[in-house]
Amino acid sequence: MAKIKVLDQDITIVKVNDEDFISLTDMLKSKDGEFFISDWLRNRNTIEYLGIWEKIHNPSFNYGEYATIVSQSGLNSYKVSVKEWTSKTNAIGLIAKAGRYGGTYAHKDIAFEFGMWISAxxxxxxxxxxxRLKDDEQKKFGWDIKRNLTKINYRIHTDAIKENLIPKQLQKSQINFVYANEADILNVVLFGMTAKQWNESNPDLKGNIRDQAGMYQLVCLANLESLNTHFINENITQEQRVQKLNEVAIKQMSILLDDSNMQKLENK
Structure with missing residues (x-):
């Protein structure tokens, strides 16, 4: 559940089958005078719009009952509730929810049309x-993916380095140097330069080389971390690891760039 504020009125948004539904009950509080959602449903233009929407999105829509409702809409004696509309036509664009966050909710397409009934x-x-809400969600989603992909194998990777590459009784500065060196192996394999070289070449950019990486590179980087952990545990020399990892990086990036699912994720 999420909330947005429209002209000082809090509007609730819920997910239904991974679709956004907006509270018409909340929206109605912004309309001057005493009106009900059933008043909106009496309008013939409303019914025709709802019917077209259902025909596009709902294969189970009951056209026979819909035709009956259309023929009666606009008459002074005609009145239909949301529950009657949904039960008679099997409509999915409007729902009536009970409970704490109860009320009438509409798919965002329909809610936008209802908004015009409130006012332009x-x-x-x-x-x-x-x-704005969707943009904020996408920014958070993209940031979380970027940060988490590089952290997925961090613990495994650093534990392998500690167990296999760090001699006993090293000073903290020496330990840090070993970690940085291993991180730069992956940087060179994937980006063609160390973190220091990147910083020197990009003094005006914020963050580090991995913060500026694209989605394809971050996916590949997560895979390289796992593979490097395996090579370390197998006591493969650094020189051999660099060569093998570079070959894998080239192959994986070629595959990822042709993957349609990755293209969709990158464009979000």
Whole structure:
């Protein structure tokens, strides 16, 4: 569940089958006068819009019941609730929820149309705030992936270095040097330069070489960390590891760049 604020009104957004549904009940609080969602459903344009949306998104939509409702819409005697609409037509675009966060929710496409019924200004700000929420979610999602991909094998990788490469009774500065050296092996294998060389070449960029890496490189880097751990445990020399890791990096990057799922993830 998430919330956005539109013209000082808190609007609840929930996920239903991985789709965003916006609370019409919350939105209605911004409309002047006493109105109900059933009043909106009496409008023939509303029913026609809902029918078109359901035809596009819902293969189980009941067209027979829909035709009956359309023929009655707009009449003074006509009235239908959200529960009646959904039960008669098998509609999926509107839902009535009970409980703490109960109320009427609509798929975002429908909620935007409902926003126009509140006011043109409300609809514009609703779309704007909803998009801001989605942009914030994507930024957080992308940042988490970038940071977590490089951390997935960190503990395994550093434990292998400590067990196999660090002699006993080394000073802390010497231990840090060994870790940095191993990290730079992967940097050179994948990026063609050490962290220091990258910093010197990019003084105006924030972060480090891995912070500026793309999604493809970070996926490959996580795989190289696991592979390097295995090589370390097998007591393979550094020179041999560099050569083997570079060959793997070239092959994996070629595969990743042609992978359609990775392309979708990179574009998010």
């Amino acid at each position: 200004e409300f609809k514009i700000y609703l779309i704007k705030e909803f998009q």
